[in-house]
Amino acid sequence: MNSLLQAIVDIWNESGFVRLFTLGTGNNLWERIASGGIGNLIMLGIACILLYLAIKKQFEPLLLLPIAFGMLLVNLPLGEVMKSQFNTLVPLTEQEYANYLKGIFDQSYPVFEMNGQYYWQHFETGGLLWYLYQGVKFGIYPPLIFLGIGAMTDFGPLIANPKSFLLGAAAQLGIFATFFGAAALGLTGISDLTFSSQEAASIAIIGGADGPTAIWLTSKLAPHLLGPIAVAAYSYMALVPIIQPPIMRALTTKKERSVVMQQLRPVSKTEKIMFPIFVTLIVVLLLPSAAPLVGMLMLGNLFRESGVVERISKTAQNELMNIITIFIGVTVGATANAATFLQPKTILIIILGLIAFSVGTAGGVLFGKLMYFFTGGKVNPLIGSAGVSAVPMAARVSQKVGQQENPANFLLMHAMGPNVAGVIGSAVAAGVLLTLFQ
Amino acid sequence: MWAFDTIFVMEGMKMGEFKFISTLASVKASEVILDALFVIAIGVIVVFIALILLTAIFWLFGKFMQQGQKTSVFEEKGVNNDTSSEPHILPEIPVAEAGISEEVVAVISAAVAAMSADGKRYTVRRVRRVVNRPVWAAAGIAESTRPF
Structure with missing residues (x-):
């Protein structure tokens, strides 16, 4: 009976429950909390809050839900879902060596000879999510997501009004302004507030309001920040209807918000087919580092507009997109372990991300005002805020704020132009940052 | 850290060819600010160049396509004008097909x-x-x- 009880106690002591209430190692109490089981416990709480926001509040649920669950999984002690694969060399015993000479040896384990001693290579298998994470690490998933986005996007409004490209460019101001802010924090001399140039660039890209672009750039420049940056990027994208309207109203007059724009001209099929080809040629020749994102985005769009590969187009829009969304969400969430997430920098990233988003919105609206001025009042500046990407939510916000002034005003299609231009703009901005800092 | 490794030379520099001119010990606030401003300038200029190029190309392309459409419409009208001298009798077509209430x-x-x-x-x-x-x-x- 005693041995049975002892076995149960041993199992309990070896379980994850006990590990959840331990402290790790570190120089101060916070470091010990972050590196121990209590840190995991805090992360489980954060994961549950994100799950609540995704399910109950429907904040970008398609991504926030798998991200939150990945975060929950990785913070369960002993689960080792993100344990990396590693290889070790194990010396062959005499018996194994004799078998090896006879050919009786598992051929899947390579045998090496060093200094007269034979070793076999032992593969320690990694966790499931570690393998899936390689698609993020090597920058495979974000371009594939872009393929699906391209197949889903109608660039017609942008082709009909190419000036929208400029609004898409202006809304990227937030990215570069935030880079400045993140870099300037280094002047404080406090190590916890200092970001490397790569980290600053990764944080700044949140201002592009484009999740896959943010993940792509961060995976290349500062992969240790993937968790906080992805959570910040998707949270702010979900909060577009709350963040943008006050900024839009503060920067525009009632008269500007009431502008009714001319109906867009119809766009021919030829123009829609030529668009992805031209964009790829120009952007990739100008900025080769943007090739994976822009190339895949435009390939997806060519699938859609060519009309000859409908099956592939449907797959890119649905099945492929959904599969990659699951993989990218759960693995990015799984990078948010307690030790990396529970840092003062995470709070800074959240704050800087908000600044990036707000400045980007302001940049778009202010450029919209400039266009309003130069076109003699033909452009409604509200469409400028849609230049931050976040398709199609930002365009819907332009429509909604416009209709509050004039219920008969339909800005949606006009705002879709800068909105999809913003996707191209943020991919170009990511290419610039990658070129500068990789 | 940012201040440790990326103090850029401002003149005669190409993208991707940075030189270090300073270590943390000699970093000045003005240098950090200048470097960040340099990144902003490069970034904004490149993004705007790319998108202005696209704006120009698609504006021209749009004009070209619209011109092409107008020409074809005009040509169609021209063909009709040639035959306008003859009496043009359209067959009588019922507005609603039989069986549609x-x-x-x-x-x-x-x-x-x-x-x-x-x-x-x-x-x-x-x-x-x-x-x-x-x-x-x-x-x-x-x-x-x-x-x-």
């Missing part, structure tokens, strides 16, 4: 009228059936045969 025509007209919110006026000139099989059957066949 007046109520259905009224419903279709109402749906079209609902499209007139943009200020343009539309007129229903003819109502006719375009398929002989039921709509759901046609949709089913289209869905089943599309992959092939």
